[in-house]
Amino acid sequence: MKENVAISVKDVGMRFNLNQEHVDNLKEYFIKLLKRDLKYNEFWALKGINFEIKRGERLGVLGLNGSGKSTLLKVVSGVLRPSTGIVRTRGVLAPLLELGAGFSPQYTGRENIYLYGAVLGYNKKFLDEKFDEIVDFSGLGEFIEVPIKNYSSGMKSRLGFSIATIVEPDILILDEVLSVGDKKFRTKCEKKIMTMFDRGVTVLFVSHSLEQVQRLCNKAIILDSGRLVAHGPVDKVARIYKNMTD
Amino acid sequence: MDIKKYIKNFLNYKYLLYELVKKNIKLKYRRSYLGILWTLIEPLLTMMVLTLVFGTLFGRDDRTFPIYVLCGRLLFSFFSSSTKAGLKAVSGNAAMIKKVYVPKYIYVISSIISNFVTFLISLIVLVGVGIVLRVHPTIYILQAVIPIIILLVMSLGAGLFLATLDVFFKDVEYIWSVATMLISYASAIFYPTTRVIGTGNAWVFEINPVYMCIANFRNSVLYGQPMNIEYCVRSGVVAVCLLVIGAVLFYKNQDKFILHI
Ligand SMILES: Nc1ncnc2c1ncn2[C@@H]1O[C@H](COP(=O)(O)OP(=O)(O)OP(=O)(O)O)[C@@H](O)[C@H]1O
Ligand SMILES: [Mg+2]
Numbered sequence: 001m002k003e004n005v006a007i008s009v010k011d012v013g014m015r016f017n018l019n020q021e022h023v024d025n026l027k028e029y030f031i032k033l034l035k036r037d038l039k040y041n042e043f044w045a046l047k048g049i050n051f052e053i054k055r056g057e058r059l060g061v062l063g064l065n066g067s068g069k070s071t072l073l074k075v076v077s078g079v080l081r082p083s084t085g086i087v088r089t090r091g092v093l094a095p096l097l098e099l100g101a102g103f104s105p106q107y108t109g110r111e112n113i114y115l116y117g118a119v120l121g122y123n124k125k126f127l128d129e130k131f132d133e134i135v136d137f138s139g140l141g142e143f144i145e146v147p148i149k150n151y152s153s154g155m156k157s158r159l160g161f162s163i164a165t166i167v168e169p170d171i172l173i174l175d176e177v178l179s180v181g182d183k184k185f186r187t188k189c190e191k192k193i194m195t196m197f198d199r200g201v202t203v204l205f206v207s208h209s210l211e212q213v214q215r216l217c218n219k220a221i222i223l224d225s226g227r228l229v230a231h232g233p234v235d236k237v238a239r240i241y242k243n244m245t246d
Numbered sequence: 247m248d249i250k251k252y253i254k255n256f257l258n259y260k261y262l263l264y265e266l267v268k269k270n271i272k273l274k275y276r277r278s279y280l281g282i283l284w285t286l287i288e289p290l291l292t293m294m295v296l297t298l299v300f301g302t303l304f305g306r307d308d309r310t311f312p313i314y315v316l317c318g319r320l321l322f323s324f325f326s327s328s329t330k331a332g333l334k335a336v337s338g339n340a341a342m343i344k345k346v347y348v349p350k351y352i353y354v355i356s357s358i359i360s361n362f363v364t365f366l367i368s369l370i371v372l373v374g375v376g377i378v379l380r381v382h383p384t385i386y387i388l389q390a391v392i393p394i395i396i397l398l399v400m401s402l403g404a405g406l407f408l409a410t411l412d413v414f415f416k417d418v419e420y421i422w423s424v425a426t427m428l429i430s431y432a433s434a435i436f437y438p439t440t441r442v443i444g445t446g447n448a449w450v451f452e453i454n455p456v457y458m459c460i461a462n463f464r465n466s467v468l469y470g471q472p473m474n475i476e477y478c479v480r481s482g483v484v485a486v487c488l489l490v491i492g493a494v495l496f497y498k499n500q501d502k503f504i505l506h507i
Contacts, residue, residue: 016505024506025417078347081501095346102345106273118265119346121258 001088006171006202007053007076012085014046014071014226045071046226049085053219055170058203060217060234062210062241068226069206073097073175076204091170091202094120096177099164100156105149109140109159112148116163130166137192138162139185154181161189171202178212214238259352266356270331271363285368292319293375296436310379310468316372317464318435320365321393325401325456326426328361332405333412333422340507350500351493354409358402372467384470392478393459393466396485400455403488406496413503433457455481 001008018041045068053059061069074080076087077095102119103112113134117127135144138158148156157180165172172193178186193216197203207213213220213234220237222230222244230240275281293316301311308314335353336343343350376383411418432450434442434457442450451457458477465471 024415026415026421027417029415079344080504097345102342104269104273106276107269111269111272115265115269118262119342119348121262123261 001090004054005052005088006055006057006090007204008088009049009051009072009076010086010088012046012049012072012075012082012087013044014068014075014080015083016043016045017041018043044226046075046082046223049223049228051221051228051231053202053204055090055202056200057219058197058205058217060213060220060237061204061206061223062213062220062237063223064245067223069223070097070175071226072223073173073204073206077173089171092167093171093173094164094167094169095173096161096164097173097175099160099177099180100153101160103148103156103160106147108147109135109138109144109151112159113144113163116160117166120164120167122167134159134162134166137165137188154185157181158185165192165196168199169196169201171204172196173204175206176208178207179209210238210241255349259349262348263352263356263359266352267360267363270357270360274360274364282364282367285364286371289316289320289323289368289371290375293371300436310381313372313375313379313381313468314438314464315436316375317468318433318460320368320372321397321460321463322430322433322435322456324361324365325397326430328358328365328401329404329408329422329426331357331361332401333408333419335405336409336413336503337507343504343507350503351406351496354405354496355402358398358405361401362398376467381468382470383467386466386470386472388466389473390463390466392473393462393481396478396481397456397459399489400459400481400485403485403490403492406492407488410492410496410499413499413506429454429456433460435460455484 049072051059061072063069071080073095074097075082076089077093077097078087079095079097102116104115107115110131113131114124114127122130135141138144138155138161140155140159143151143155148159151159161177161181174193178189178193180186181189193203197216203217205213205217217234219232220230220234220241221228222237222241224244230237271282275284278284280287293312296315296319297312300315301308332354335357336350339353342348343353408418408422432454434451439451439461442448451461458474458481462473462477462481465473
C-alpha cells in the first residue's frame with residue numbers, strides 16, 4: 001500500500017447465506033444433512049468493489065436502501081471479514097456504526113464509558129483522563145449514573161458518539177451518524193467532525209442526505225445492489241445519483 | 247503460526263478482559279441486597295441442606311461430611327456455571343460483536359475467568375468450615391492447585407467448544423444443561439463413592455474427568471493425602487485435548503459467527 005493511501009479496498013466481495021428456513025437446530029440440521037437438502041441461498045451484498053482513499057480525503061458513499069453501504073463500512077472497519085478480496089487501512093480507526101447499539105443495558109452510563117472504551121481499545125488511564133470530556137460532550141449530566149436501559153435512543157446515540165470520537169483518529173467511519181439526536185446535538189456533532197476534518201482525518205461517510213454528502217465530502221461513490229457504479233469528485237457523482245433516483 | 251504475535255495481540259486486550267470480567271461479576275450480583283456475599287452464603291446453605299438431607303437421612307454421622315459435600319459442590323458449580331457462561335459468551339455479546347472488531351475468544355475467556363474469580367472467593371467458605379470442623383491441613387493441601395487448574399483448562403476448552411456450537415445450533419444450550427446434570431450425578435458430590443462402587447458401577451467415575459478433579463481436591467484438602475496420580479494425568483489429558491479441540495473449532499468458525507448471531 002502506498003504511503004499516502006489510508007484505505008485500500010481491493011476486489012472485495014461479501015457473501016451472505018440467506019437460507020429461507022434458517023436451520024438453527026440440530027435435529028433439522030441432521031435430517032437435512034442426511035437428505036442432502038442443505039440449501040444455501042447465496043447472496044452477494046458486495047461484489048468486486050475496488051477503490052482507494054488517500055490520506056485526508058473524504059469519501060461519501062451513496063446508494064439506495066439495501067445497496068450494501070453499511071456492509072461496506074463494516075468490512076472496512078473489520079467487523080465483517082470479506083468473503084473475497086482484501087481491505088487495508090493505515091492508522092487509528094474510529095468506527096461509528098449503529099451508534100446506540102452495543103451498550104450493556106444494566107450498566108450505568110459511567111460504567112458503559114469504561115466498558116465500551118475498552119472495547120474500542122482505549123486503556124483505563126486514557127478513559128480516566130477523558131471521562132469528564134465525554135460526559136460533557138454527551139450532555140447527559142446526571143443521567144450518567146443511570147442504567148442505559150432507561151435512556152432514550154437519542155441519549156444512547158449521544159453517548160456512543162461522545163465515546164467513539166474522544167480519540168484523535170486517522171480514519172473516521174460514519175454510518176448515518178449525523179441523522180440521530182436532536183438538532184442541537186447534530187450541530188454539535190457536525191462541528192466536532194469538522195474540527196477533525198481540519199486536522200486532516202480520512203473519512204468514509206454514509207448518508208441519505210445528498211446535500212450533507214456534498215457539503216462534507218470531496219469524493220463519492222455509488223453502490224447499486226452491491227456493485228460500485230460510479231466513483232469520482234463529489235459533485236459529478238452527486239449529479240449521477242440524482243439522475244438515478246429521480 | 248506466530249505464537250509471539252498472538253500473545254502480544256492478547257496483551258493488547260487485557261484491559262478489555264478486565265472490564266468484561268468486572269462486568270460479569272458486577273451484573274450477577276447487582277440489585278441483590280447482599281451482593282457478592284452470596285458467593286459465600288450460597289455454597290454454605292447448599293452444603294447445609296445437602297448434609298442434612300444426605301448425611302442425616304442416610305445415617306452418616308461423619309464429622310467431616312459437610313466438607314466432603316462442600317468440596318464437590320464448589321468445584322462442580324465452578325465447572326457448570328463457567329461452561330454455561332462460556333456457551334452464551336458469543337451469542338450473548340452479539341450487539342457488541344456486530345459493532346466493533348475484538349477477538350471473539352476474549353468474550354469466552356472473560357466469562358470463564360469471572361466464574362473462576364467467584365469460585366476463588368467462595369473458597370473462603372471452605373477455609374471457614376474447615377476450621378470449625380477442625381480439619382488439620384497437611385502439606386498436601388498445596389497440591390489442591392493442580393486439580394483446580396485442570397478444571398479451569400477443561401472449562402475453557404468446553405466453553406470455546408460450546409460457544410461455537412451455540413452460535414449455529416440453539417439447542418446446544420438445552421442439551422448441555424441436561425449433560426451437566428448427568429455429570430453432576432456422576433461426580434459424587436453429595437454421596438460417598440463407595441455406594442456406587444459397591445453396586446459395580448465404578449466405571450462412572452473412571453470416565454468422568456470432573457469427578458477426578460473433585461477426588462484429587464478432596465485428597466489434598468480433606469484427607470491430607472497425596473494426589474491420585476492416575477486421575478491427575480487422565481483428567482489433565484482430557485483437559486488439554488478439550489482445550490485444543492475447542493480452540494481449533496472456535497478459530498476455524500469465528501469469522502462466520504457474525505452471520506448467525
Ligand atoms: N447479516 C446479514 N445476513 C444476511 N444478509 C445481510 C446481512 N447484513 C446485510 N445483509 C443484506 O445485505 C444487503 C445490504 O445491506 P446493507 O445494510 O449494507 O444496506 P445499506 O446500503 O446500508 O442500506 P440502508 O440504506 O437501508 O442502510 C441487504 O440486502 C441486506 O439484506
Ligand atoms: Mg445502512
